[in-house]
Amino acid sequence: MITGKNGRGSEAPDGSAFRVPLYRTSFTGNEARYVMDCIETGWVSSTGGYVARFEREFAKYIGVKAATSSSNGTTALHLALLACGIKPGDEVIVPDLTFAATAEAVMHASAKPIIADIDPETLNILPQSVAQKITRKTKAVIPVHLYGRPAPMHEIMEIAERHGIMVIEDAAEAHGAMIGRKKAGAIGHIGVFSFYGNKIMTTGEGGMVVSNDEGAISRAALLKNHGMRKDRRYWHEILGFNYRLTNLQAALGIAQLEKAEEKIALKRKLAANYARMLAPLAAAGTLQLPSEEKGTRNVHWLYWLMAGNPSHQERICASLDSRMIEYRRFFYPLSMMPPFRCRGMKNSIGVYKKGFCIPSFPEITLEEQETVVSAIESAVRTNPY
């Protein structure tokens, strides 16, 4: 759940407020000023100067030639798939461990999500599994930078080039994550972001499609605006959608972008704090912590932990519950759920029963982090593994 900077907690299972919520939005910059400007000038819908400016500045931040905004990350994925020419019956490879939108968008494009396994250390899609799933019908793969850690893009790009398929990066959880000098979203053929309330940058609801292929971005822009030509109003060239972002949302987005690097620095700091405080439990083999590959930048959207086995996870979660600390278990593997059901993957099924995310909002205090860690330590102490 999301809470404001006024510090009111989200709802605990018993109806009271969480002592430490999982996420808390923070509007610490020019948000109110820019939104007020929209209201005062009357530009509240999707026309208005902030939309184009947000697209331009976001593209510059990610390091791509072009970007087009959309109403949320899921519609951004749908637009990216269509802009890449994904057609009914095509196969698109997705990781088993992700938010459902990754596979949902593939199905809304009338294509078939083919589920690949993940790496149990990084939680990201496993290149060997992608290679195994490629058939004559495969047209694209969607690596997800899960919980802010960059996916293995070098390996994925190499496989994609070998087989002539498109790479659509789902960077919804990884604003500002990097591999070398490139940002997540700028490495594949096309990249997608979400600006949902608990993401690293938020516009309430919102999304963005980015690419160095300007043609792909114009196709996405045409599709999101009813297929209506820019130079001929009310002439609909193709069947489209209304997937537009509003000027109000873009105003929020620009203010959030101004603070993005500051927030990422805070997130990396809180991750370093957790890593330091939990180091003894990690050394004892009681917990597995997220890591960072050399030469990459993990932005730790959500800081996660993995217990040694499912019953240890249960004990730790019960301890967090009893102290009113919010946590979230890993996503259910797609392969388990009715819309996407298929034969389960070994690694994703293994990790989802052991993993959970702990409070990771940028402004978390050291005292709040200590509260979280002591709840975990007490669960481990009273029930030694």
Ligand SMILES: *Cc1c(COP(=O)(O)O)cnc(C)c1O
């Ligand atoms: C949040 C998210 C999305 C979807 O974004 P919405 O803006 O909520 O539609 C897609 N993929 C991943 C991995 C996400 O975390």
